[in-house]
Amino acid sequence: MILVIPDHNNKFFDISTYNLLTAASKFNLDIHVLIIGNHIKDLAVQISKLKNVSKVFIAESPNLVDMLPENHSYHILKIANNYTHIIFNDSFYGKSIAPKIAAKLDVAPISNVIKIISDNIFVRTMYSGSIIANVRCLDPIKILTLRSCSFSNEYIKDNMNNCADIENITISDNLGLSKLLKEERIVSTDIDITEASVIVSGGRGLGSKENFNNLLVPLAKKLGAAIGATRVAVDEGYAPNSCQIGQTGKIVSPRLYLAIGISGSMQHLAGIKDSKTIVAINNDINAPIFNVSDYCLCGDLFDIVPKLLNYL
Ligand SMILES: Cc1cc2nc3c(=O)[nH]c(=O)nc-3n(C[C@H](O)[C@H](O)[C@H](O)COP(=O)(O)OP(=O)(O)OC[C@H]3O[C@@H](n4cnc5c(N)ncnc54)[C@H](O)[C@@H]3O)c2cc1C
Known part of the structure; x- marks a missing residue:
């Protein structure tokens, strides 16, 4: 049996849920499917209707609302031994929980899976996508994080006439291993980069936070x-952490x-390889970004971006 742990915000599933399924x-x-959070019954009903889902577990409590790996992994571990595969999205949520679960079960987690060959052979990317490896896993429980953009989301199109059982497995003896003390949300546009179909992205070439805001934000809007x-743009303070794309940031797959x-x-590049x-825009003809670009605008961004904005 396989257990899917979806990303959600207690109200909506992350779009990756359909790719995982x-x-x-x-x-x-x-x-x-195991959903952990608070006030998540609606989510459970929603997912119970999807094709091939045979059971939905929920663990809900106010202490589980913040998606903290310590609290969530505790619930997953209570049922983990019933499964041959446990799969997560390759997001911050999945990547923070999968290794914890794997360590407790004494198995090796496999991250960045982009293809499933068989029950125990998976294709994964390594070294920022420079190597594609076929790995065979002989552990009794396979813990996988999947690069959701490598799998289709055909489930969205399926009609929802399934009716899987929903069971509550909230474990009351330990709900608060860790607590969120403060959350600071810095959002530069309302759109999440991991779901965006168009991304306007800036680097050190912008030179300052003011330039970043004055040029990129209007273009994005x-x-x-x-x-x-x-990462340099984030380290220099031009943009918040949540905007960072790449090996140690987010993986994106926009149309543009x-x-x-x-x-x-x-x-x-490790974070943008799946872009269509x-x-x-770069003033250095030899910039490596031009090797992977479909359209190369070689010139001064301070000249090109206002013209582009004006034209749009
Ligand atoms: C372990 C590790 C993990 C990392 N993870 C990430 C990651 O997740 N994401 C990430 O992005 N980086 C990451 N980095 C950093 C990465 O190595 C690079 O340093 C970084 O991506 C460079 O950012 P940049 O392109 O903004 O800056 P630069 O490399 O300095 O490039 C700036 C570009 O702007 C161009 N330019 C300058 N002025 C203009 C102008 N007026 N008009 C047009 N073009 C101009 C220049 O020609 C240049 O090509 C990581 C590094 C390490 C070691």
């Missing part, structure tokens, strides 16, 4: 895009990725 169906095993940034004043380091069309 599509991937899970490749195993030809019973699919169970005009295009209905989310804002992304390189605009890379402005970005050199195209290996670590940044990449447009780069």
